Amino acid sequence: MFGAGGGTCSYREAEDADLIVMWGSNAREAHPIFFHHVLKAVRKGARMYAVDPRRTTSAQWADAWLGINVGSDISLANAIGREIIHAGLANTDFIARATSGFEAYAASVEPYTLEVAERDTGVPADLIRQLAHDYARAGRAQICWTLGITEHHNASDNVFALINLALLTGHVGRYGSGLVPLRGQNNVQGGGDMGALPNKLPGFQDVETDTDARARFEAVYGEPLPARRGWHLSQMFEAMERGELTACYIIGENPVRSEADTGRTKELLSGLEHLVVQDIFLTDTAAIADVVLPATATWCETEGTVTSSERRVQRVRKALDPPGGARDDIEIIGELARRLGANWGPVTAEQAWDELRSLSPMHGGMSYARLEALGGLQWPCYDEEHPGELFLHARLWEADPARRGAPAPFTPVSQEPPLDELSAEFPxxxxxxxxxxxxxxxxxxxxxxxxxxxxxxxxxxxxxxxxxxxxxxxxxxxxxxxxxxxxxxxxxxxxxxxxxxxxxxxxxxxxxxxxxxxxxxxxxxxxxxxxxxxxxxxxxxxxxxxxxxxxxxxxx
Amino acid sequence: MSAVFVEAPKRLVDVTIDGATVRVPEGSTLLDACRQQGIDTPTLCFLENLTPVNVCRVCVVEVEGSRTLVPSCSRKVEPGMAVHTDSDRVRTSRRMVLEFLASTVDVSLAGPDVGRWMAEYGADPARYGDPAPPHQAGQRDAARPGEHPVPDGSAAATVAQPVKYDNDSYVRDYSRCILCYKCVEACGPDAQNTFAIAVAGRGFDARISTEFDVTLPDSACVYCGNCIGVCPTGALMFASEYRMRRDGTWDDDGQTVTTTVCPYCGVGCNLELHVQDNQIVKVTSPLDHDVTSGHLCVKGRFGFEFVQRRADAG
Amino acid sequence: MDLRLGVPAPATEQERAAVASVLGPAASGWDGGDRTPADGHMAVGGRAAREQRHLLLPVLHAVQERIGWISPGAVDHICARLTIPPAEAYGVASFYALFRTEPSPVAVVHVCDDVACRADGAERTCQEMERRFGPEGQGAAANGSGVTWQRSPCLGQCDHGSAALIQHAGADPARVVLAPFDPEQVRAALVPGTGVGSGGTAVPQAAADRSGLRLLRRVGQVEPGSIDAYRSAGGYEMLRRAVTAGPQGVLRELKDAKLVGRGGAAFPTGVKWEAVATNPVREHFVVCNADESEPGTFKDRVLMEQDPFALIEALTIMGYTCGARRGYIYIRGEYPIAESRLVEAVRQATDRGLLGADVLGEGFAFDIEVRRGAGAYIAGEETALFNSIEGKRAEPRNKPPFPAASGLFGKPTAINNVETLLCVLEVLRIGGPAFAAIGTANSTGTRLFCLSGAVRQPGLYEHDFGVTLREVIEAAGGLRDGRSLRAVLLGGAAGSFVGPDALDVPLTMEDLRVIGATLGSGVVVVIDDTVDVTDLLVRIARFFRDESCGQCVPCRVGTVRQEELLGRLARGAPLGSVQREIELFADIAAVTRDASICGLGQTAVSALSSALSLNLVGASGQADGGRGLA
CATH class of the missing domain: 2.40.40.20 (Barwin-like endoglucanases)
Structure with a gap:
């Protein structure tokens, strides 16, 4: 969001929120301990809305559940935005001071009347109006989401639609207010932090535009880095289809099972010239690999760190001896490097982490000693005096334009129905x-x-x-x-x-x-x-x- | 600028404990103050991550001007309070609470503190006579409020009854239950909010129960293990631990405890892995970890098996 | 709330109808109604749904009355309607003695065998019930007669010699009080339409010299079912006077009157009300504790049955003074006549604009709800009572916080019992200073005494504070012929025994404190030389064992250990020696008195403590236990 990819709030802030919107998130089952924090808020009197096609176990806790048609999120969000604007509930001061693109946004939501949204979503207009007004009027309000927002063909637009609402009301950058995307796996956030994104170096430094950062990495690595973004997962499969991608090294992922349209996935992976799978199991993907590298379970057989949905970097530790033949990921990669001609010698998890800290400013203050002593730290944490940040984007509320920095942009988006259309044959x-x-x-x-x-x-x-x-x-x-x-x-x-x-x-x-x-x-x-x-x-x-x-x- | 949230500073309050002046933040409990002074205060129903229910009464102290003893776990400090933690009244009540419990409940797995306190306060659970024969299965669950067979006093009533073992995850041995309400709080409003169990019946027949005593699999239970996590007496136990104890293979001294992060969703719950012979035998979470407050979900609590079952992986 | 609902045998049509009789039809398919297409796109719930919890007891009563027991299907449906987890609802249903959670015959006869009724042959009555209806407490499976019976704690009919309450479930349900009770009457009382039974009252003073009566002045003189009769007798003048004086004026009168609560704790009423009235937290509640359950006590029942409008008026004044818009009367489930008269009184007062949005046209709003208890002595403890109204188990809360800070629904609440509220009317009638002139310096006004046992004229008496026990007994005609006084149980089961040497102690709070006794709820059970005191003590011990909520260890286990110990003493079979038992009891008494959460535990040992010190305890079955243990 506005730069770094991470939730703006900490879990404990949910406990002090006045309004929580669970949008496309069944956290009760998918993120149960986060939901404990939500329940604390509910017990303290916070109102809760749930937006979900199903009345999930999470939605059953809500003061009101909006049972939208699948894929109608943007229509709903835009109608909420329009209603907030028309009711005079937009935070005009915040919009003027800290955002850009409001006029275009306002124009873009104008077609999304409550009636249009009712038609698209199936949810009564009155209830949409009520959510709009309650969200805008709340002292502290959060929107939490998960895969109900992001497992769509227009996932990013869905996210922008929600960000727009936070900008419209100023529900971001203040304690208790914010945008909370919940991560599906224990280190999805950490993967992003560490640069496992096509266009980012560790610490969300852009590989194409941030030449300074690239230079620092090159200096430490002693090698030039490609100044060009890579492919993301779906593009990789398309590249396989085109025959441009011919070899794949897969670590801890089981695409044969986890990707949509299994048949096609398996066909493409089988057609590679060379497939290496590094995993703790002989997964379905490993079963079709040319080389399988047995790995240790990172959370209990090795040392390291992971990052949670509240940007908290925490230590994982070795509690068990791994089974015979399984090796630590760092060790495997080091060995691979050695055979490719770069001998790094033995590398401990802490050494690898310290190198990362030297290159990723937002992790700079997170020494192992501090992570141990403080039970983890939330990025950004620039130096060893920095306590880390409970929530992001406080700068947007600064009076001084210099400290406020770049305005947060509205991103107009429009409703698109799901691609797989209902028909008489598939009703x-x-x-x-x-x-x-x-x-x-x-x-x-x-x-x-x-x-x-x-x-x-x-x-x-x-x-x-x-x-x-x-x-x-x-x-x-x-x-x-x-x-x-x-x-x-x-x-x-x-x-x-x-x-x-x-x-x-x-x-x-x-x-x-x-x-x-x-x-x-x-x-x-x-x-x-x-x-x-x-x-x-x-x-x-x-x-x-x-x-x-x-x-x-x-x-x- | 920093976005660290700063809480309002708390006023300090002076109280006198056993003659010494203690300064603690406003809103502290007498127990907090006693602990700050290093005074060993027995507690059974108190746990840092739960709302005090102050039902066991073993933590009582004497507050000058109060007609009765007060529970230190829940009573907030007030300026000028004069507190005695070792008076005859306090010692008698603590001794009797321990004696009452130990004469009705099997406290043999309640941890070393309980035995130490019993010795320190001189509790003698045997002086109520021989224990009455154990209850039949379901007998205590069928007790009606306001009725009971009138005893002739020849034997001391207990809560002894058969173990409830109706699923492969949990064992409920209510012969060990001191009715501290912790499990009900953890299953209910203080953490899980599932409310699979509640206190049913009343008086000495009060018990922890599902609705109409249905089995756990027929109840709302989601097997998060948070009730077991807070149980102080071994009344609630993971079935695996129960089996190991039964078979004599459970070895507290041979276990290591390592804190790490759960391998499932992205919330980042800290897990404490209890490992014996390179096998995880139990999973808990630190009470002071502000993500979990010591509470987990079913995956974090039980989902570790995959690292121990690589051979049959797929 | 993500409730897990659905049971093998869902609620029957009758059960659903019983629930709907309280709650009305379900709003949607999500809360127990039929699914509609609209339900597919929206649901409301959350806090509003959970806030219906307070309706749990009324709904459980409705099902119990209709079906005779509360089935798993009924609980499941209730939970869907009210958003309550089934385990919690079961925990509540299984707490109260008037609810049954297993199949039951449609008629349950509760036969009082408590302290007052024991003296009048309750054990013989129980034997007769067993002969006619089989063993005590049979469920439906064992009992085909449609009638079962069980022993009951005091039913508050102590002036009638013996008593029973019949719960009769069905389409035309009834709670029938039979007092005095003869097992012969049971079948006739089950004929539909018999109504609420005999009940009645004995206020001997009402037939004789009425000059000293203040709280009882209308009893027997004014038709209790008519608001017009009440107003003709000066009713609602005090509310007018209160509104004229304003809340501050009322508080001043109460303080001038030095009125203290009549429930036992003797807290100054004016101070209590002021604390609520001035609490900035909104909203405020006022509650009348009409859960009179102390064995031997029946005074509040008589007042509610005979002078219901007075209570309504007094509670309205309390609401006005404390800034509450809503008042509750929590009345024990064993008082069907009093309850029906109060409900009728509320209806008539509402019709006349004396309750509702604009009381007396004076611009303040006040409504009263009558809530029925379900068989739990502990619900008379004020914080347990709040929990019960809130739809929870009647477990007392730890204090502080006190009700004036956090009471009903966690809000500032003033709570008084019936007698105290009627005193408020008297304070306003004659003025605070005049009230303070009655009685003694620190115990002002009059007091009601519930006389039972070996006196010629048991019944309810009103005396000025300062009266001695001797005078109270003499006013009741003295002891029956040829009997001599052995002891008096003062204050009920939670009170204590006093011996003949206390006859001339003035019955004031301060004088009784000196001799370690309490007036409690005004119970005076007179015990002559024919009474087996040990048997009474065994009954009292059983009472506390049955009525302990079970929450705290000292009371939960202490009441059991006390009963066991008494069982041994009654059998003449002490563990070790009698001396050892007395030492053991001293320990049991110490922890129970000192470390229990509430007054129940703190007083559960006082009867036996006092009996031991008066040397009243011996092996049971001895008509003259006077030898005692020593």
Missing amino acids: LRLTTGRRLDSFNTGVQSGKYATPIRRPETLNLSPEDAAELGVAESEVVRISSRRGSIEAPVHVDSTLRRGLAFMTLHFPEQVATNILTLDAWDPKSGTAEFKATAIRVDRIADIPAGGAGDEHAKVGA
């Missing part, structure tokens, strides 16, 4: 999400047993189940424009007519991603997992070699 909207006990493709979570674990199901509304004539636990065929799978039905009263739900947790049982569309957001590279058009057929009704099968292209 149901399938959306995907997480369950409390499971995680992503189940590589980690599938190994422990818990009484709340349920196998994969196709969740249908009571109305659709009745209309289709299917009973609880009955196995049905689910087809999208890309393929078909089978799964048992679960009748789920948190769903409305026309909306279906599955997880991605049990690929061995049900490969949900055979159905999903690999259309991706050009700005972030995220695929549209959240909006698939499907049809559901009773197995008994499918003639052999009939309608359901013609779409099947299940990877062997």
